[in-house]
Amino acid sequence: xxxxxxxxxxxxxxxxxxxxxxxxxxxxxxxxxxxxxxxxxxxxxxxxxxxxxxxxxxxxxxxxxxxxxxxxxxxxxxxxxxxxxxxxxxxxxxxxxxxxxxxxxxxxxxxxxxxxxxxxxxxxxxxxxxxxxxxxxxxxxxxxxxxxxxxxxxxxxxxxxxxxxxxxxxxxxxxxxxxxxxxxxxxxxxxxxxxxxxxxxxxxxxxxxxxxxxxxxxxxxxxxxxxxxxxxxxxxxxxxxxxxxxxxxxxxxxxxxxxxxxxxxxxxxxxxxxxxxxxxxxxxxxxxxxxxxxxxxxxxxxxxxxxxxxxxxxxxxxxxxxxxxxxxxxxxxxxxxxxxxxxxxxxxxxxxxxxxxxxxxxxxxxxxxxxxxxxxxxxxxxxxxxxxxxxxxxxxxxxxxxxxxxxxxxxxxxxxxxxxxxxxxxxxxxxxxxxxxxxxxxxxxxxxxxxxxxxxxxxxxxxxxxxxxxxxxxxxxxxxxxxxxxxxxxxxxxxxxxxxxxxxxxxxxxxxxxxxxxxxxxxxxxxx
Amino acid sequence: xxxxxxxxxxxxxxxxxxxxxxxxxxxxxxxxxxxxxxxxxxxxxxxxxxxxxxxxxxxxxxxxxxxxxxxxxxxxxxxxxxxxxxxxxxxxxxxxxxxxxxxxxxxxxxxxxxxxxxxxxxxxxxxxxxxxxxxxxxxxxxxxxxxxxxxxxxxxxxxxxxxxxxxxxxxxxxxxxxxxxxxxxxxxxxxxxxxxxxxxxxxxxxxxxxxxxxxxxxxxxxxxxxxxxxxxxxxxxxxxxxxxxxxxxxxxxxxxxxxxxxxxxxxxxxxxxxxxxxxxxxxxxxxxxxxxxxxxxxxxxxxxxx
Numbered sequence: 001x002x003x004x005x006x007x008x009x010x011x012x013x014x015x016x017x018x019x020x021x022x023x024x025x026x027x028x029x030x031x032x033x034x035x036x037x038x039x040x041x042x043x044x045x046x047x048x049x050x051x052x053x054x055x056x057x058x059x060x061x062x063x064x065x066x067x068x069x070x071x072x073x074x075x076x077x078x079x080x081x082x083x084x085x086x087x088x089x090x091x092x093x094x095x096x097x098x099x100x101x102x103x104x105x106x107x108x109x110x111x112x113x114x115x116x117x118x119x120x121x122x123x124x125x126x127x128x129x130x131x132x133x134x135x136x137x138x139x140x141x142x143x144x145x146x147x148x149x150x151x152x153x154x155x156x157x158x159x160x161x162x163x164x165x166x167x168x169x170x171x172x173x174x175x176x177x178x179x180x181x182x183x184x185x186x187x188x189x190x191x192x193x194x195x196x197x198x199x200x201x202x203x204x205x206x207x208x209x210x211x212x213x214x215x216x217x218x219x220x221x222x223x224x225x226x227x228x229x230x231x232x233x234x235x236x237x238x239x240x241x242x243x244x245x246x247x248x249x250x251x252x253x254x255x256x257x258x259x260x261x262x263x264x265x266x267x268x269x270x271x272x273x274x275x276x277x278x279x280x281x282x283x284x285x286x287x288x289x290x291x292x293x294x295x296x297x298x299x300x301x302x303x304x305x306x307x308x309x310x311x312x313x314x315x316x317x318x319x320x321x322x323x324x325x326x327x328x329x330x331x332x333x334x335x336x337x338x339x340x341x342x343x344x345x346x347x348x349x350x351x352x353x354x355x356x357x358x359x360x361x362x363x364x365x366x367x368x369x370x371x372x373x374x375x376x377x378x379x380x381x382x383x384x385x386x387x388x389x390x391x392x393x394x395x396x397x398x399x400x401x402x403x404x405x406x407x408x409x410x411x412x413x414x415x416x417x418x419x420x421x422x423x424x425x426x427x428x429x430x431x432x433x434x435x436x437x438x439x440x441x442x443x444x445x446x447x448x449x450x451x452x453x454x455x456x457x458x459x460x461x462x463x464x465x466x467x468x469x470x471x472x473x474x475x476x477x478x479x480x481x482x483x484x485x486x487x488x489x490x491x492x493x494x495x496x497x498x499x500x501x502x503x504x505x506x507x508x509x510x511x512x513x514x515x516x517x518x519x520x521x522x523x524x525x526x527x528x
Numbered sequence: 529x530x531x532x533x534x535x536x537x538x539x540x541x542x543x544x545x546x547x548x549x550x551x552x553x554x555x556x557x558x559x560x561x562x563x564x565x566x567x568x569x570x571x572x573x574x575x576x577x578x579x580x581x582x583x584x585x586x587x588x589x590x591x592x593x594x595x596x597x598x599x600x601x602x603x604x605x606x607x608x609x610x611x612x613x614x615x616x617x618x619x620x621x622x623x624x625x626x627x628x629x630x631x632x633x634x635x636x637x638x639x640x641x642x643x644x645x646x647x648x649x650x651x652x653x654x655x656x657x658x659x660x661x662x663x664x665x666x667x668x669x670x671x672x673x674x675x676x677x678x679x680x681x682x683x684x685x686x687x688x689x690x691x692x693x694x695x696x697x698x699x700x701x702x703x704x705x706x707x708x709x710x711x712x713x714x715x716x717x718x719x720x721x722x723x724x725x726x727x728x729x730x731x732x733x734x735x736x737x738x739x740x741x742x743x744x745x746x747x748x749x750x751x752x753x754x755x756x757x758x759x760x761x762x763x764x765x766x767x768x769x770x771x772x773x774x775x776x777x778x779x780x781x782x783x784x785x786x787x788x789x790x791x792x793x794x795x796x797x798x799x800x801x802x803x804x805x806x807x808x809x810x811x812x813x814x815x816x817x818x819x820x821x822x823x824x825x826x827x828x829x830x831x832x833x834x
Contacts, residue, residue, distance in 0.1 A: 051792075053610055132578055135612075140575055183612055204611075204621060205784035205792075206695065229694070232779045232788070235677050236693055243685055245692060394559075397797045401559040437573035 043209070043225040044498070044517050046509070047237045047246045049253045051205045051230045055190035056183040057174025058129050061137040063252075063416055067509050068208055068228060072112075073174025073193035076103050076122065079419050081504050084329065085168045089117065089175060089194065098163035098460050099146075103171065105154040110215035111177050112198035119156040123148045124178035134182050138173060145170050163458045165465055166420040196513035197226065205230055222500075223517045238262055241493055247517060250492035251275075251507050256314045262493045272316065273503035275490040276325045279317075279414045281378075281483040285443045287409050289361060296480040298348035299410075300338035302385040303378055307340070309486050312377065316491055320484035322473045323415065323423055327505055329462070330421040330469040335477035345385040356386030363409040365389045368399045371412050378412075403441055406434050411441070412485075417506045421469040425453040428472075428481060444481035536818050540811065547810035548600065548803060552593055555794075555802050561585075562609045562797040583609065596803070605807075606800035610793070615804035618789060623808060625695055626785035629777065630770040632701050633708025634763070640709065641716035641759075648717065649724025649755065650744045660717060667714025676707045676780035693782040704781040708774060712766050719762050723755035730754075757824065764820025768813035 052065035057073045060066045070078075078088040087093060090103040109117040126148045129136045144167065146159045160167045180191035189202045196218055197210035208228040212218060229246070231237045234255040240246035242265045254262070263270050281299075283290045290296060305319045324331045354361045367375045372393050379389040389410070394402065403411055415423065425432065430445035432438025452475065456468045476482070490503050500515035563579045580586045584595060599606060605615035648660035670678075683703060684692040690699050727733060728747055736746035775787030786805055793801035 053792075053796075054612070059612070132575075132582070135579060135582065203784070204618070205788055206782070229782070230784075231693060231782045233677075233782070236680065236780060236782065239677070239680060239685060240692060243692070396795050397561075398559045401561060437576060 040211075040225060042223070042517075043227045044223045044247045044512065044515070045227045045229055045240075045245065046512075047231045047240055047249045047253050048228055049230075049232060049234070049237070052208060052228075054183060055199060055202060055208070056176065056180075057193070058125065058134060058138065058176065059136050059183045060174075063507070067507065068210075069174050069190075070195070070508060070510060071197045071210055071226065071513065072190065072195045072199055072213075073176065074109075074195050075174050076105075076171035077168055078172060078510075079506065081502065085172075089122075090171070093168075093171075095167075095460065099160045101158045101160075101167055101171070102151075103156055103158070105156070107154055109194050111194055112192040112213040112215060113177075114215060115177050115192070117175070117177075117194050118153040119150045120153070121175055121178050122156055123150055124180070125173065125175045128176070128180070128182070129173065131182075136183075142170060163460060165457055165460055166422040169420055169422075200225065219514055219516070221516050223512065223515055226512065234258060241265070241268060244495060247498055248492065248494040248501070248512070250503075250509075251488070251490055254491055254493055256312075256316055259314065259316070259491065259493070267496055268493055269496045269498075271492045271494075271501070271503060273490045273492075274318070274325060274327055274505060275488045275507065276327070276418050276505045277414055277416045277488040277507075278320060278323050278325070278418060279412070279485040279488070280320070280323075281485065282403075282408075282411050282413065282442045283444075283481060283483075284406060284409050284411075284441075285445065285481070286406060287363075290363075290409065290442075292352050293480065294348045294352040295354070295361065296483075297338070298345040298352070298385065299382065299387065300480060300483045301341045301348065302345035302382050302387065303338075303483065303485075304340035304381055305485055308374070308377060312374065313486065313488075316489045317486040318489070320487050322477055322484055323418060323427070323482075324421055324469070324473065325418075325487045325505070328419075328421070330466050332470040332473045334470075335474050337477075338483070342385050349386060354386065360386060360388055362388040362390065365391050366399060366402050366408040366411040367391065367393055368396055369393050374412060404434055406441055406443060414488075419506070421465075421472070422457055424469070424472050424476070425457050428476060429453050442481055444479075446475070446479055449475055449479070533818075533822075536821070540814055543814050544807065544811060548597070548807055549593075551803050551806040552596060552799075555797070555799055556589060556592075562799060596800075605804040608793070608798055608801040610796040610798045611801070615800050618801065619786065619804055619808055622784060622786045622789045625783055626771060626774055626778070626787060628695075628701065629704055629708060629774050629783055629785060630767065632705035633712065633770050633774070633777075634767050636705045636709030637712035637716055637766075638763070640713035641720060644713070644717035645720025645724070645759070646748065646752070648721035649728075650747055652721070652725050652728070657721070661721065664714040664717045664721075667710045668718075670710070672707050672711070672776045673780065675710060676703070676777060679703045679706060680780075695783055704777050704783055707780070708770060708777050712770065715766065716759055716762060720755060720759050723758050724751055727751040727755050760820060760823050764817050764823070767820070768816045771812045771816065772809045 048064055050064055052068045053062060054060050054065050055069055055072065057069045060069045074089045076088060076090040077085045077093060080086040089105055089109065091106045093101060093103045095101050105119060111117060126142070126145070128134055129138050130142060144160045144162070144164045146161045149157045149159070151157060158167070158170060174193060176191040176193065190199045192198060193213070194216065196213055196216050198213045199208070200211040201207070201209040207230060209225065210228070211225040231240060235258070237246065237249055237253055238255070238258040238261060241249055241262055244267060259270065262268055283296055285291050309315065309317050309319055321333050321335055321337065326333060349355070349361065365375055365379070372391065375391045375393070379391060382389050402408055403413060426439045428440060428444055428449050429438070430440065430450050432440040433443050434441055449472070452468055452472045456465055456472060459465045459468060490505065490507055492501065492503060494501060495517070498515055498517045500511065502511035504510065563576050563583070563585065584592060596606070605619070607613070608615050608618055611618060644660040644663060648657040651657045680692055680703060683690045690702055694700055724747060728751065730751070733746050733751055736750045737743065741749065772787070774785055775791060777783065778785040778787045786808065790802065790805040793805060
């Protein structure tokens, strides 16, 4: 018995030891963590769905990184809320010849570390991007740039290789100080900029904290800083907004299904504005069946886009007529339209020699897991007219590889941030096929289209250019290399006390630089 | 003992080699390309070719593999293609968060499972058993993606006791740890209960009873130690799973761990980063299992390290 008691005591001691070890382990682990608040009081918290991969404007690639970078870095010109180019670091600019742009720079501008800004910084930034060692995504966008020449400290010229109408887009890259290290080789994740904010802290996958640039003029009562916090889960982002922990979120950070819940919160304001993100279906012209215009038109007529926008997207979009949204200066809505008409679709298919029983049309539809719901809806709609769709979903990288290699019959995708109609050259010119490294992913070819989009690029006169793109829009709607689906609305949800936010069609957060948010806000609620 | 331990440590090498080889082959075989992901839609073919050359992606696969192994032998995991930082630095930044979460999840699981399993095992068929096993079934059935937000709403939003998301001090750790640990606690408690019930019919327990001990005392004093052996096996297996399976919890609680880093790396086809993350996970798994073996030895001296 004595032995039994000793053993039981051992067991109890041992079990206790495990439990105590677990508790100690829990506390020790938590003790390793730094109990630091996210940001200083008064900062406006903005929730982001994914983390920015880079801050340096020479290498930013994804939309979120670009949104953050433009809060820190000014560029020579900027696209304003109407989609037009406006001076930023350039006080004024002119185009004396079709291949030359002259920029007159603002004086007394300083980077956030106090260094003065001059034309040499601009030249350095562009040379740095063009240096192959930088491995910059933006190098490809500068293919038309022949030279950047300094005239004096506050004047410089940019020369293009040929008359290139959208050349001002070349001047929208954020400027870094000369002698900034190559991205990834520097101690800091980002050099200083001349924009309204400076990078105060970059916690990868957690948050980006931006404080005011002391050398940038701002309103006395404007927000002292921004805390851009990475919150991957959409429900949690909605909870943070509803509880006042987060002060602002927009577009990808807001799930359409959760918008009614957010709209019901009395302290939140939902602002919708027209956006330019364009959703489409692309046809593969390598497939002989899809080269038949009747088949493409049948598919366009068989898709009820009004219902999709009203139900799936809950009205947070507009049914699209083409790549360019109505706010674009070159937009023309007087094009062939394809309202939902299954009878018309069946007739066109029959005329093309397809019938649901004798010779059904069977196509592969490539999409991502996020696009699966739309694919299933389109599958059901096409089934009604006798077209069978096999849906293939792959994660983004595989889908993108298939898309770029033309490995699809139909694919759904989107174009983000379209400003200049030059985009038509990128996606519909027959020289821009995937084999040539271009974005004409369906191998669409029409000599008339080539002629138009190439003329659109070479014509500087905006009136003539506008007429050219009117024809481009009509031809693309008639020829149907894409079925236009919808343009996303920009949706922002924010605390009612926040004033000064102005939505941009491309989703830019720039207006938050002048926003005012009461300092007694509940920015970061910490545990008692 | 030390020799046996060192032998087990040395066995890590072929495991690591197998893992890196498999990961290297898989990530290179699936479609997708880091250069396309990095240079984007508008890259000129010449730039794409140049970058493939710079990153040595134009070399035959076996040469890339050889180069990767040679660098690894020097402790160099390479440079992340998408994030432009050394892979080792990125792993160093993210791994402590994952380790912290998995460790805390395990601690929570043990703290819940031990009393629940003992109550259920000692009172098999009784109200304690029904209540404890009811909790266990609930714990296994509720997925992290539902439990996490539920705990957030209750403890962060309604009661205001704990922060909602992010990594910080002890308070930040509680909800993700409970989310991670609950399902494991349920599994462990069920295992402990089954083990105690099985041992209840063993000869030595019958002997203890015949010596005058009550049913419960005989089981707890003489049976618990043996009942814990399979539980520890399970803890070892599940602890590795906690390390590698924390991605959902990391997403819900905005926890900057290795799982999220790996997901981003896979999406960007960031080969060096994927390889580095998988290698870290695999080695962690093996080390955790080694630690489990050591625990066995402490619980049951008859077990020797193989």
